[in-house]
Amino acid sequence: MGDIAIVGIDCAFPGAAGVRAYWDLLVRGGAGTGPVPGQRWEAQDFPAAGDSGGFIDDVDVFDSDFFSVTPREAAAMDPHHRLLLPCAWRALEDSGRAPGDLAGTETGVFIGVMGGEWGRLTMSDLARVTPLLGAGSSAGMAANRISYHFNLTGPSLAVDTACSSSLVAVHLAATSLLAGECDTALAGGVNIVLSPSLGLVYGQLGLAAADGRCKPFSADADGIGRGDGVGLVVLRRLDDALADGQRIYAVLRGSAVNQDGRSNGVIAPNRWSQERVLNSAYRRAGITPDRVAFVEAHGTGTVLGDAIECAALGAVHGVPRGAPCAIGSVKGNLGHTEGAAGIAGLIKTALALHHRIVPASLFAERENAQLRLGERGLRLLKSPMRLPRGENLAGVSSFGMGGTNAHAVLGTAPRTPAALPARAARTDAGASAVGVFTLSADTPEALRRNLAAQAAAIAARPRGAAAALCWSSNRTKTGLPHRYAATVRDTGELVAELRRAAALEPTASKDGAAAGGRPWGRPVTAFLFTGQGCEYPGMTAGLHRESPAYRRHLAEADEALAPHLGTSVCDLVLGGDERVHRPEFAQPALFAVGYALARTLTTLGVTPAAVLGHSLGEYAAAVTAGALDLDEAARLVVRRARLMGELPTGGGMLAAAAGPDELARTLEGEPEVVVAAMNGPADTVLSGPLDALARLGKELADRGVRVTELPVTHAFHSPLMAPAAAELRKAAVRCAPPALPVASTRHGRMLRHEPMDADYWADQIEEPVLLDTALAALVRDIAPTHLIEIGPSSRLLQIAARGGRACGAELLHPAPGPEASGRDLAETVAALHRCGLDPLWAELYAPEHRTVEPLAPYAFSSAQRYWDRRPMPASAPAPAAVGEERPASGERPAAEERRTEPAAVHDGDPGDPVLLAVVQAVTEVGGYPSERVVREARFHEDLGFDSVMIMQLKNRVEARLPRVGEVSVQQMLPALRSVGSLAEFLGDQITARSA
Template sequence: MTEREPIAVVGLDCRFPGARDAQEYWSLLMDGRDGTDRVPEQRWDADRYHATSPATPHSAHDARPPGRSNTLRGGFIADPDAFDPGFFGIAPREAAAMDPQQRLLLQCAWRAVEDAALAPQDLAGTETGVFVGVMANEWAFLQLADYDRITARHGLGNGYFMGANRLSYHLDLKGPSLAVDTACSSSLVAVHLAVNALRAGECDHALAAGTNLIMTPVINIFYTQAGLSAPDGRCKPFSASADGIGRAEGVAVLVLRRLSDALADRQPVYAVLKETGVNQDGRSNGITAPNRWAQQQLIESVWRRAGVTADDIRFVEAHGTGTLLGDFIEAQALGELTCGRSGGSVALGSVKSNFGHAEGAAGIAGLIKAVLALHHRTVPPSRFADDENPDLDLPGRRLSLLRSPLKLPSGTVHAAVSSFGMGGSNAHAVLASAPRTVRRGRSTAPGVLTVSASTPERLRANLLAQADALSRRPGNQLAQLCWTSNRVKSRLPHRAAVAAGDLPALAAELRRAAERAEETARADGGRRGEPSVAFAFTGQGAQHPRMTASWYRSCPAYARHFDEIDQLIAPHTGVSVRDLVLDGDPEVQRARLAQPALFAVGYALAATLAEAGIRPSYVIGHSIGEFAAACAAGALDAADAARLVARRGALMDKLPEDGGMLAVGLAAAEVEPLLVRRARLGVAAVNGPRSTVISGESRELAALEAELTGRKVAVRRLTVSHAFHSPLMRPVVEEFRRECADVSDRRPALPVFSTVYGRELSGEETMDTRYWARQITEPVRFAEAAGALLATGVTHVVEIGPRAVLTPLLSRLRADSGHAVSLHSAHPGEHAPAHRPQQLFGELWCAGLTPDWDLLYDEADRVPRRLPPYLFDQSFRSWRSGTAARLVEHSAPPVPPGTDTTSAAPRLPSGDDRGESCPPAPDGDLPDSLTALTRRLVCRVGGHDPAHVHDHDRLHEDLGFDSIRVMELKTRIEDALPQLGSLPIEELLAGLRSVADLVGYLRGQLADGSPAPQPAASEGTR
């Protein structure tokens, strides 16, 4: 038989008793610990439903008191009701009505996808399949027993199908989506369906999951009455002391791909599913009794299709419930296949020995154990190996329980997993170790690690988690880990980016960033629509030796663009400005080289950012910076610009060095009278309302400086070789005009804010010969041009140059002209860190832009690595207890030492499930009674804490208002404001994005435009 496409396990996450994640799960298994405990008080009064079990497990049924369980123990996960509803855009009241299994699956799925080195958002819109094994739905029994309290959200919060469909909905997955119930084999059957869907091409990624929560004593009582329950609540598989089932909980998600696809994407692979299969017992010796022949036939079939024999299988993760009959039949079925094995025995185990039978999640619990064993190349021991049941004759069947961990050999290793359903639906899988791949990174490559979260508090927790994990990773993985974080950890609104050249420094900076996490604002700043970017090109005076050398060394794209423009400049300068810059030659300070060098730097930086997807919508340039700005705007060819700046610098360099420049703290209007009788002085630049530069002959400038100093005016001499933008520049104007004569005259493709005119170029205006000639002597009207630029509403201004000169000027102008975020491409000082490009990309991303991170990394660095998955907020708690279906609010349990306690996500407001007693929200940006009323109603419908609802919050994405919630909100508004009549639901669904939109809409609907009336009498008691 032709071997079918192997399926790779590329990501996983899980929660089982005694284990909050896969790492703790593996530790639990390797340590051979017991994860069981007494029934938590949150579930039910265990003593009330407990009765001492009969003396032997085979006593008469009438010896078991009806309605009672024989055990007080089981395997329970910690805090099953903890959830982060805001992260998934779910309103608190909807979350409270959801089956906790659905909540756990959502968080587990997100973490599993991240563990696969994928951004969950990258799967949005794809045909990713979701297959969930689930056996129990006790939440529905608790929720829906009281008919008078059932609302629409209760219906949506229950049902097996919703376990899968919620994952598909909230992650926007378009592939097959279904829940599977085959009792105890449910989750391994779900894996089988996912494998087949991948092979059939129905999906390219699949989430295979299993879940089980014990919310009532019903099944405990059933197991007791059926003689299946272990009195001590522990499964003891294949042990002489085996006396029944101990129940357990769990939730787990695997991310599966076709192996060829995973390898092509260089994705990390835990293990490989070679083959899976399912069958049914049919009519055997009882619907709940296991059938040896069906099990044996299934295992034989799967092994045959996988192309393996008993000689290839190193260990089997058995169903192994710890019932005498079940263990005996399973040992018989396996033994028929393994008894003739050459070599040693097949290791046999069952994870149920560690925490019990997880029922709907049992199969995936065993599968993850096998996957991790192959990944770590070690099989964990069996807890009851020292008490092996001799009646099973395991040695004669070439099966052995492990008393200590088994180290697996090198090369390909195979394992098998079984899971059998109570009703006869059996599942089996054969796995193999992952293909060996070695992808070492460069030991000296810098990177920028990105971490994002839904709130500042979550950002802090996740920064610390990454710091702890990275401190234990190999140093040569730095760039690979950073590149992975850029892909996986970069889509949430609160952000931190840390650039470093080694892992210890990176971990230390992450911890420092965590201390400032609470200060972070949303990356989008509450902004609507796409961001817009302006490039502001620095002028002369910003140059320094080795400027942007760190860019050249650590950003291949910048080096390429710098080389290209240097080749265009060199024929006109006779030297390579690139070499001068990289060598730190002080000659770069002279005008003949400074101007072409500044142009080259600006041109290469702008080209690099544009290649990275940071493209300008507007440009502005300060003096010589206008040449690079013209190139970026498409108004000037790079070759022409290279010739012009070289010639311009050479002409100015030949002028006598008898001039200077003086920055004064006066407005331009105050400066002009001072120059009336000083013909050799002029205004060189107007950089702000009280920031003017005067340029001209040195003696006249010195006299003016002394006069202003005597008047207590702030003055500062600039370090320049010539009096640029002064009357002393006039001798070179005509010759430069002739140099410009053959430059093509074309309109820019982008808006250019001219610092010659102090405004945007308009109409048919171009940067022609006359413009460039005039620019030599005209003042640089930066303040006016930049003010006009900021007035456009541009969201980001990136300074392009070797030093941050314009950024502080823009920050002083922003208060009057706009609120754009200012960033600079170079380090503020001359001694830039080696990873400045990485820093800038991180700053751009934190400011809400999306650079193409790949430009920062060589091919060897672009390798996915697993990072710690997202840490969710755990402060929301909601649980229903007992058949009265009463909503019980639980405070968070005592916090263990070292646990993050900064989370402040909204809790469910006080009051019953309809939300009658949500307190009024404080007024926001629209302080009137209509604003207060609207926000109060939004809080009531969604169950939000008013302190966490703001005018810019989006009803759907941020507050979880789906069509049902909108309908409820519509009804409440109509009751509170009866003069509005019936509101059109189409408008509410389609056009109202935020709370502020809703307030504005309602204000517009009020006929007389007066402030909203006080709420109707019914509103306060609804």
Template sequence: MNPIAVLGLDCRFPGAPDPGAYWDLLAAGADGVGPRPASRRVGDTRRASVPVARPDGGFIDDADAFDHAFFGIGRAEAAAMDPQQRLLLQTAWRALEDAGVNPRDLAGSGTGIYVGAMADDWSRLRLADDAAITPRTGTGAGRAILANRLSYQLDLRGPSLTVDSACSSALIAVHLAMGALLSGECDIALACGVNLVMSDVLDEIYGQSGLAAPDGRCKPFGAQANGIGRAEGVGAVVLQRLEGARAAGRPVRALLLGSAVNQDGRSNGIMAPSRRAQREVIQAACKRAGVEPQRIGWVEAHGTGTPVGDLIEARALGDVYGGLRPEPCAISSVKGNIGHAEGAAGIAGLIKAVLALEHRLVPPVRTAGGEHPGLDLAAHGLRLLTEPLPLPEGEMLAAVSSFGMGGSNAHVVLSSAPRPTVPSVPQDEDAQDGENPGVFTLTAPNAEALRRNLVVQARSLTARAQEPVTPLCWTSNLTRTGMAYRIAIPAEDTAGLAAALDAAAEAGEGVPEPPEPPVVAFLYTGQGAQYPGMTSRLYRESPLYRRYLDEASEALEPHLGGSITELLLGRDERVHRTGWTQPAVFAVQYALAGYLEELGVRPGAVLGHSIGEFAAAVTAGALGLEDAAALVAARGTAMEALPEGGGMLAVRAHPDDLREVLAGEPLVGMGAANGAAASVLSGDLTAIGRIREQLAARGVGCTPLKVSHAFHSVLMDPVLPGFRTTADRITAGEPRLPFFSTVRGALLAGRPLDADYWCEHITGTVRFADAAAALLGSGVTHLVELGPKPVLLPLARRLPGGSALPGISVVRDAQSGALTAAEAAAALYTAGVDIRWERLYRPEDQVHARLAPQSFDTTARFWHEPPRPAAAPAGEPGSPVLSLVRADSGPRAPEHDGGGLAEAVRETVAGITGAEEGTLRDDDRFYDDLGFDSVMFMELKYRLEEAVPALGELSIPEMMSSLVSVTTLIGYLREQLARVPA
């Protein structure tokens, strides 16, 4: 048999709200059994023939709490749902996240759902209450809907079924899920079990049958064993074929090697267990697993604590596992800790076994009086685990049994998880040692849910401060994205991440996802921002950036006779020489653009300042890398070859205010117009000096720039003939993205970036202010500067509308590395960009780490209320409101004038949706705003007929055109009333 991997799990059992607490309870040998809560004291409507005691039991806390908003379920629908459905939804979601799967990513997939359950208390209680019956009763109750609700809510298309074989239901659900995976019926499966005790019917049955423990406690295989103690619980495991899990890089908690189910047949009574059948199912499971029984060192038995049941099970276990072996086979049962969870018992045992294999420790059985002497376990090759059993390293095998009242038996053989395969990563001499930073993501349906989960994650990671941070971040990127509110926190270590999460929760950080994706503009810095070693740290720390910089360096090297990569890593001062400056700036910009685009950041527009236009043209698809490299190298080399004697002067004045001083200096021109008080003059150095003196005399601030030549001036004319020779050989194309040209000072449309353009680019003014103003008015929402340091963002902020747009720099200074780049990715994600997180991390960092489970809201409560006394007919004066459940009240019978009808409609709609008072608006649309479906429309019809008898019987087909909003429905019903004879 091909192994089935247990990828993830989640559970809630008595005294244990999550898997971590469950393990702590088991490892301590403690129990979660206690008095029956008041909410579980709902008796059956008939009188018991035998008085029923209300013994202790294993009950879970907050069984009535449900985060309906998280799942997009209205209050009224949530109130109609069997609480077992609600528990399964939350548990399945957390199990998927634990498996490294984002539940939203499974939508439309063939994922299978298998749920074991035997309790239908909710159905019985609801159907016994005539006032509680609505069209939603069919989908709110009934065991079949337990599985179907999960498939519907997660939009799954695979097999979906609820299994009821009594107490073996959950383990048989596991068996069926394994079979579906092995047959290829599905690739991922959720196997679940759930049980809630909402009435005392089964207590009475157990009592009359002599199966109930008077104190409500199971004592498996114990000397004082005297019956069953009932329990509640819910658990889920996520399963996948091992080869599929490995291919997807998913975590593996344990392996399921084989399973079997069978039936007792006609034995000593339909309720009596069969030693022969149990022996056969164990043998079949071992055979399918390809495992000799003697290799299994421990069995999580069914072990309910009934003397006859324990005896038969012990004999069957001894028949198979008690044979030739050096040590007796250990047995235990979780029912001593939590009670008998009936339909969920098998999943409780399986999850215990998985956790024990992970922790390399089998917890002791909790029983009373030690081993029952009548079992004589040693004689049958067995021993009861009254002390913890440490497990050695290496593969360990275990098994789990679950037997149902009526004779349906199940057995599963499992093993510890194989050692994770470490990805083979080629040695990289340039890579840094140690850990890379990451970005921790978290999303939630609303701001409060986000804050709550930030707190949970902060507390969890504070206790795990020594763990590497990148697996935690990587896992959060996989599993905690996709909801309406989002936050992204870059981090270098786990302790810092925990502190940042805590601070974010305290500050209420996090933003709603924008209604439309952001439109990002890339700004490419010009010459003058360069410095020795620029981006060298990012090169060492980021393989992704390194790949693109090497690519640019290789394209430039034939033209330069040297390596840009070596220039930057060597912190070579030649970076300030024009022949190297321009290629180096281009290479950095090309690599930064490639880095961002690889992360999924697609620019909606580009703008380049001077030399920055070449990298912008590559991003826009107007130039290929090879052509751009040839142009940039030719440009820089030719300019450096010019004789010196030119200069540039930054002037804090508007270009129009400088026309007069430029009129008398033909060798000086406007090199760049960067803003209202940001002009750059370029030309002859002597003439520049004269202009400076004139401006200083007027009190105009001037700053000489440290440059080798007068770029963007007539002094560049000698460069043009040689440069054009190169430019004429390139393949010129039109930009495929909006290209805001600083040569034209506007959006460039309908013309290629050919030799004429690039020659004009050398001598013409850099009209950044005009181009940027056009860009800012084009609908872009975010500016991202690509260059060695931010230069253009401060200029853009000074332009009209520029201060309103967020600006992001991938590199800020010489110290910027992977963390700074991660901060940029985090900012873009928060802005609404869907980042391809897998590109951010090295292969060795893409390791799954289990995060604290999703924290659901517990403020919304839904539970069954006993039927109230019969009410007067609807519409009769003094008729009380019939309360179906807390959140779902029917409307009163109003006077049916215009205002009364409108109020009746509003109350009816509010009752169906569970809307709180004052939140329903007349313009709310039934489909888009209120989430109505066909069942809700039928309920609306019946409730309106009851609330407004004068309407008579309503026709849904006739009403359909009016079922747009509350207002249109009121209008339709008024027309109907007007036709009713007086």
């Protein structure tokens, strides 16, 4: 049998809500037993069933809105199903995957669940049977609901082999993985003590513990105490888990299932079958029993069951061995969780191997001497047992009433190369590496609730670097509509940011998303590449230190430029070399920075909808658009730089806060000065001889026009550039049609069919830069939501803002100046993620930071409760859904009653009878309070309607609106976008019939 990795766990057991609470309960030797909750049944009415057991708190809580389940359906669902859905979500998160990432994959679901009490409790009154109760009471739906709500298309099945159900489910899941039916599997089980019926059976058989507690292998053992429980594990093939860098709790080395056959009674255990299943599991695991350090036994605490199991364990494990095989049973802590018993033991064993400590077994102090454990080579764990370094092996047994036995062999996870400790994860500059912590939720309120939960969990950790936590959040905490993203370096900063955001109202933050904003689409970005004049020694040095992706892409540009330049651009850029101001070096350096910044963003998943380059910036823009390849652009840039650098000096450039028309008369007096760039309506750059510029600048200043001398060595974009343009025109240029729209600052518009050939680049040297009209064309054509400047300082964004060309777009810069660092790049990505981008997060982190760190599980809402009363007799009215009144005795249930009172409509025309009728019908079918059913509410996404509910809705609408006549579901389908769209469709139908 191949090895299977346990990569995710979630559970809830008596006294232990969650994996950490479960482990704490086991380590401290706690017990989750207590009196029967009042919502189940009155213990005094059924004394033979016992008055205590192991019960999960708040078993009636279910976040139906999160799973798009209507209140009426949630009230009809078996509580087993309601427990499984959030458990599955949290288990997948714990595996290091965002649950939504598995949608559409052949992920398998294998659920152990025994009996069918909910169906017996709710379906016995045939007059009250409904489709929702029918689906809600089916045991098979325990697995199918998970597959449906998570859109998983692999094998999906419920397993009922009584008490061994959940371990058999794990066995089947492992088999399916090894057969290639699925690549990921959810496996486990669930049990809720819904009624005293099985307890009465145990009592009549003499198997019920007087105090409701299991006492495995103890002299005080007197029978079974029943318990609730739900637990799921996420399984992967070991090789796949290792390749994906997932945390591995333990490895399932092998498992086996068999049956007692015809033995000494259908419900009695069989020693020989138990021996066979143990040996079969060890054989499939490729090990011998003497290597097994401990066994999590079935251990129910019945005298006969414990004796038979110990005899079987001794026969298999009592081989000559250096130390006895340790045994214990978690049922002493929880009670017998029946259909979830096997998964309770499996999770305990996986955690024991993970933490390298086996918790003691409760009630072990008074060991049952008649079990003869010592002479059988067994040892009941009376205190925790530490496991040695290296590989450790353990067994897990689960035996079902009826004779289906299961045993699994688990081993410690394989050692992987140690990651850099979080406290030591530092950048070259000494500061902790930066990361983006992400979180998502289904509503603004849920987002704030989860922000607070994460803050509390991270605050409990030792303070340290946050990069690995950020990476883990990017993998597991994305995918839901409402997004949060914060750029942080350490956990102290992260906790402060989380708490701040959790305290904000939805409209209180500047970006909206931090307090609960929801992006309705993906951002539309445009890259604006800066030209010459923004260079400085050491530009982007901080980003280069902190971003592996930027280092890699700057090295690519360096490699392309080096054969033509004869020196390293990286050394020039990062070494503080003053030669960076000379054209022959400035232009290759700026091109390299622009190329590397753009490539860094695109590898992070930021794909521009269009590009624009200012003068020299058009080369990197052309590479990003696919019009030039890197090598060709590098060759052209170096040649351009040398040609311009060889020209005589004595020229300069002057920025004037005025438009060309305003400057026209002044320019008539200085014919050698020309307009070099039209950056905005009142943002013009002039170029010419220095003496002429000086005279013109004084004249403009005297007239009150603000002028600024630019730090350049030549009169660029003027007739003085003609010799360089003529030489460049002779170059053979390999170019291609752009793959992305290009806003040409040479032509002042979007490129149509013009090639970016030698003529284009030659004209670009001596003709003016038409930034203003080019940017206006870009904004008009693609309507960007974000303008991102690509260069070592912020110039073009300021120009766009001054000229009114930003048009409400958010302005971002990944390297805005000399102090720029990895945080600026991370802030850019975070801002885009908040607005709908799903980045390729790996590029933001160094390999040593891409390690999985545990995060607090998703905090579901506890506001909605269902099945909040004990099951009623068959003749009693059905429990009401949230927001639904219970009908008086003898009346039809509200779900079947045609109501005539007006329903509330909180937006739209309250006098619209068609809309009122639709709202009333939706309220009846879904069980929602009327204030939830607003015009914009979507049937599938917001209200959770399925095909059965749509049919019920059709019938109610037709009954309420007779003038509509009969309308088929096929006719209604296009209108089922929202409550309002259905009302409009029905109104049109009435109008057409009346015409």
